Amino acid sequence: MSVPHARVGVMRADKLIAFETRWPQHNGTKELTIRAELGITPARYYQLLGRAAVSREGIAFDPLTARRVRERALHASR
Numbered sequence: 001m002s003v004p005h006a007r008v009g010v011m012r013a014d015k016l017i018a019f020e021t022r023w024p025q026h027n028g029t030k031e032l033t034i035r036a037e038l039g040i041t042p043a044r045y046y047q048l049l050g051r052a053a054v055s056r057e058g059i060a061f062d063p064l065t066a067r068r069v070r071e072r073a074l075h076a077s078r
Contacts, residue, residue, distance in 0.1 A: 011038065011040070011048050011052075012057075013051075013052035013055045013057040013058035013061065014057060014058070014061040014062075015038075016045070016048055016049050016052040016058070017049075017052055017053070017058045017061050017062045017065050017066060017069075018061070018062070019034075019037070019038065019045075020049055020065055020069060021062060021065045024065075024068070030042075049069055050069065050073055052066070052069075053065075053066040053067075053069035053070045053073070054066075054070060
């Protein structure tokens with residue numbers, strides 16, 4: 001049985017990547033929108049987004065945004 005959309009935790013990878021495409025800058029408005037639209041905390045969003053950015057489904061959905069998320073995480077860890 002195949003799954004039509006990959007799920008990363010509680011959210012689909014494509015939904016997380018699409019949200020990040022619309023809201024690339026981190027600011028207070030984005031945090032409010034994460035809570036309102038996705039129903040999760042910003043901390044959880046960034047955890048799930050990181051997983052989505054390395055998943056086959058997330059990369060296939062939007063390779064540029066997935067790469068940007070991975071690179072941002074890499075620079076943040078330095």
